[in-house]
Amino acid sequence: MDFFNKVGKVALGSRLRLMTATITDDAARIYELYGINFMPKWFPVFYMLMEEREITITEIANEIGHSQPSVSKIIQEMITVGLVQENLKTADKRRNSVALTEQGILLSKELKLQWIDVEAAVESLITESNHNLWAALEEWEFLLQQKSLLKRVIENKKIRESQDVQIVPFEPKYLDAFKALNVEWISTYFEMEEADYKALDNPKEYILDKGGKIFVALYHNEPVGVCAMIKMKDDTYDFEMAKMAVSPKAQGKNIGWLLGQAIVNSAKEQGAKKIYLESNTILKPAINLYHKLGFQKVSGLATPYKRCNIQMELAV
Amino acid sequence: MDFFNKVGKVALGSRLRLMTATITDDAARIYELYGINFMPKWFPVFYMLMEEREITITEIANEIGHSQPSVSKIIQEMITVGLVQENLKTADKRRNSVALTEQGILLSKELKLQWIDVEAAVESLITESNHNLWAALEEWEFLLQQKSLLKRVIENKKIRESQDVQIVPFEPKYLDAFKALNVEWISTYFEMEEADYKALDNPKEYILDKGGKIFVALYHNEPVGVCAMIKMKDDTYDFEMAKMAVSPKAQGKNIGWLLGQAIVNSAKEQGAKKIYLESNTILKPAINLYHKLGFQKVSGLATPYKRCNIQMELAV
DNA sequence: GTTGATTACATAATTAGTTATGCAAATATA
DNA sequence: TATATTTGCATAACTAATTATGTAATCAAC
Numbered sequence: 001m002d003f004f005n006k007v008g009k010v011a012l013g014s015r016l017r018l019m020t021a022t023i024t025d026d027a028a029r030i031y032e033l034y035g036i037n038f039m040p041k042w043f044p045v046f047y048m049l050m051e052e053r054e055i056t057i058t059e060i061a062n063e064i065g066h067s068q069p070s071v072s073k074i075i076q077e078m079i080t081v082g083l084v085q086e087n088l089k090t091a092d093k094r095r096n097s098v099a100l101t102e103q104g105i106l107l108s109k110e111l112k113l114q115w116i117d118v119e120a121a122v123e124s125l126i127t128e129s130n131h132n133l134w135a136a137l138e139e140w141e142f143l144l145q146q147k148s149l150l151k152r153v154i155e156n157k158k159i160r161e162s163q164d165v166q167i168v169p170f171e172p173k174y175l176d177a178f179k180a181l182n183v184e185w186i187s188t189y190f191e192m193e194e195a196d197y198k199a200l201d202n203p204k205e206y207i208l209d210k211g212g213k214i215f216v217a218l219y220h221n222e223p224v225g226v227c228a229m230i231k232m233k234d235d236t237y238d239f240e241m242a243k244m245a246v247s248p249k250a251q252g253k254n255i256g257w258l259l260g261q262a263i264v265n266s267a268k269e270q271g272a273k274k275i276y277l278e279s280n281t282i283l284k285p286a287i288n289l290y291h292k293l294g295f296q297k298v299s300g301l302a303t304p305y306k307r308c309n310i311q312m313e314l315a316v
Numbered sequence: 317m318d319f320f321n322k323v324g325k326v327a328l329g330s331r332l333r334l335m336t337a338t339i340t341d342d343a344a345r346i347y348e349l350y351g352i353n354f355m356p357k358w359f360p361v362f363y364m365l366m367e368e369r370e371i372t373i374t375e376i377a378n379e380i381g382h383s384q385p386s387v388s389k390i391i392q393e394m395i396t397v398g399l400v401q402e403n404l405k406t407a408d409k410r411r412n413s414v415a416l417t418e419q420g421i422l423l424s425k426e427l428k429l430q431w432i433d434v435e436a437a438v439e440s441l442i443t444e445s446n447h448n449l450w451a452a453l454e455e456w457e458f459l460l461q462q463k464s465l466l467k468r469v470i471e472n473k474k475i476r477e478s479q480d481v482q483i484v485p486f487e488p489k490y491l492d493a494f495k496a497l498n499v500e501w502i503s504t505y506f507e508m509e510e511a512d513y514k515a516l517d518n519p520k521e522y523i524l525d526k527g528g529k530i531f532v533a534l535y536h537n538e539p540v541g542v543c544a545m546i547k548m549k550d551d552t553y554d555f556e557m558a559k560m561a562v563s564p565k566a567q568g569k570n571i572g573w574l575l576g577q578a579i580v581n582s583a584k585e586q587g588a589k590k591i592y593l594e595s596n597t598i599l600k601p602a603i604n605l606y607h608k609l610g611f612q613k614v615s616g617l618a619t620p621y622k623r624c625n626i627q628m629e630l631a632v
Numbered sequence: 633g634t635t636g637a638t639t640a641c642a643t644a645a646t647t648a649g650t651t652a653t654g655c656a657a658a659t660a661t662a
Numbered sequence: 663t664a665t666a667t668t669t670g671c672a673t674a675a676c677t678a679a680t681t682a683t684g685t686a687a688t689c690a691a692c
Contacts, residue, residue, distance in 0.1 A: 340648095
C-alpha cells in the first residue's frame with residue numbers, strides 16, 4: 001500500500017488490521033477449498049479441544065487470548081453442528097467442561113492435513129521474505145508486554161514536551177505565580193500555615209536575601225511550575241528544597257524533575273554537601289520524584305509544618 | 317503467547333488479530349491521554365483529508381484500503397462532531413466531495429504532535445527488536461499481492477496429494493476403469509464415437525499389441541486417471557497421446573501432469589522423436605496441461621474424430 | 633453457619649468493520 | 663436518441679469480536 005509509506009509508522013494499527021483481514025479472508029476460502037464445514041474463527045478453540053480432550057471455557061479463553069464470552073459463543077456454534085459436547089460431569093457445577101464429539105475427532109484428522117498445507121504455505125512466505133513476520137509478531141508481543149505502546153508514547157510525550165519547558169531564575173514578575181501555584185496544591189491537600197504565608201508573600205526577604213534561590217518553569221513562556229531552595233542554618237544541611245509546585249494543567253511534562261535538577265545543580269555549584277526536604281506521604285507522585293532525584297528518608301528533625309510526615313535528604 | 321508456539325504458523329491469522337487488538341486498544345487510550353476527542357478508526361480517513369484538502373468518499377476508500385460504506389460512516393461521524401464538511405459543489409452530482417472544517421484543520425495540528433510521539437514509540441520498538449514488524453508487513457503485502465495465501469495453499473495441497481498418487485502400467489484389472497473414466501468426460505462434453513469404442517473396449521488389440529502403452533494413476537490404490545500412448549504409422553510421429561482421463565473427484569492433484577510425464581518419459585526411453593495429440597479447445601485445462609508439458613500447436617493432419625479441433629506435437 | 637467476595641458462565645449491548653442492495657447520475661452503446 | 667451499463671454513495675443487514683451485566687455456585691472469614 002502506497003498509503004502506508006506516505007503516512008508512516010503511526011499507521012501501524014491500520015496496516016496490521018488490513019493484513020489480518022486479508023489473511024482471515026483467505027483462511028475462510030481455504031476451508032471451502034477443502035470442503036470442510038468449519039469457520040476460521042473456531043480454529044484456536046478447536047485446537048485447544050484437540051490438545052486437551054476435556055477443558056473448561058475459561059481455561060480455553062485464557063490459553064488462546066480471547067474473551068470468555070467469545071469462547072462461549074464459539075463453543076455453542078460448534079455444539080450445534082455436532083463437533084463438540086458440553087456439560088461433562090464435574091464436581092464444580094459452575095464449570096462447563098467441553099470436549100470434541102466423535103464427529104469432531106474425525107474432523108480433526110481432516111483438518112490436520114489442511115494445516116500441513118497452510119503451515120507449508122506460511123513457511124514458504126517466510127523463506128521468500130527478508131523480514132520474518134511470524135518472528136516479528138512473537139518479539140513484539142514480548143516487547144509490548146514489557147512496556148506497552150501507551151507507556152512508550154507517554155515517555156516520548158514527556159521528552160518532547162520537556163523540550164518546550166524552560167527553567168529560569170525567579171524574577172519579580174513571577175511573584176504572583178509563585179504564590180498561586182503553591183496555594184493551589186497546599187489548600188487542595190492541606191491547609192495553608194503561618195510559615196507558608198511568610199515565604200510565599202515575601203520570597204525576597206525570606207528566601208532570596210538569605211542566600212536561597214527560586215526557579216520557575218516556563219511552558220510556552222507561561223510560568224507553570226516553581227521551586228525554592230532555602231538556605232539552612234543547620235550544621236548538616238546547606239539547603240532545603242521547598243515550595244515545589246507544578247500546575248495540574250502542565251503535569252506529565254517532566255517539570256518536577258527539571259525543577260529538582262535545577263535545584264540540585266545549583267546547590268552543587270555553590271559547593272553544598274546536603275539538601276533537605278519535608279513532605280507528606282499522601283503526595284505519592286512527589287515522593288516518587290524525590291526518590292528519582294536521589295533523596296533518602298531521614299527522621300527526627302524539627303519542623304514548623306503540621307503537614308510534614310516525611311523528611312528526606314540528598315548528599316549532593 | 318505460549319499458545320502460538322504450540323500451534324505453529326497455521327495460527328498466523330489469530331496471532332495477527334491479537335496484535336492488532338492490543339495496538340488499537342492502546343491507540344484509543346493514547347487519544348484519551350492527549351485529551352483529543354478523536355476515534356482511532358477515523359485516523360486513515362482524517363489523514364487523507366489532511367493531505368488532499370478536497371476528496372470524494374470512494375477516492376478515500378480506495379486509497380486507504382477500506383470499503384466505501386466504512387468511509388461513508390466515518391465521514392458522517394466526523395461531520396456530526398464538526399470536523400468535516402460535505403457536499404462541496406462538484407460537476408458530477410453523484411460525488412460527495414468532503415473536506416476538513418476550520419475545526420478539523422485546528423485539530424490536525426494537535427494530532428500532528430501526537431503522531432510524532434507515536435511514531436517515535438514505534439521507531440523505538442523497531443530499534444529494540446531484531447525483526448522489523450513494519451518492514452515485514454510491507455514485504456508480506458507485496459508477496460501476498462503477487463500470490464495470495466490461498467494460491468500458495470492450493471499449490472502445497474497439490475504437491476502433498478500428488479505424493480499419494482502412483483502411476484502404474486496398465487493391467488487387465490483396470491480395463492473397466494480405463495473405459496469408465498474416458499466415457500465419463502467424453503459423453504459430458506461430446507458424443508462417443510466409433511473410434512472411441514474400438515480403443516476403450518479392446519485396448520489390448522488396439523493399443524498394447526501394436527506397441528503402445530497405457531498408464532493408470534492410483535490414488536489410495538483406486539484408479540482415478542488413465543492415459544494411453546498409441547503407436548502411429550506416420551513418418552513424423554512415433555506416438556499419439558490419447559484417452560487421457562482424470563476423475564473429477566481426483567482433480568487438483570496434479571494427476572494429468574503425472575500421467576503426461578509418464579507418457580513423455582516412456583516415449584523418450586523408446587527413442588521416440590515426436591509425440592502427437594488431438595483435442596478440443598473447449599477443454600481449457602487440458603490444453604493448458606499440454607502446453608505445460610511442452611506441446612505446440614500444429615495443423616492439417618487427418619483425424620477420425622469429429623471433436624478434434626486442435627492438434628499438437630512435442631519434440632521429445 | 634451466615635455473610636460477603638469470587639468464580640464460571642451466559643446473555644445483552646456495543647463496536648468496527650464487512651457484504652448486499654437500491655437509487656440516482658453519468659457514460660456507453662445500439 | 664433511447665436504452666443499457668457503470669459509477670458513487672447511502673442504507674441495511676450481517677459478522678466477529680469486544681465490554682458490561684446478571685446469576686448461580688463456590689470459597690473465605692468471622
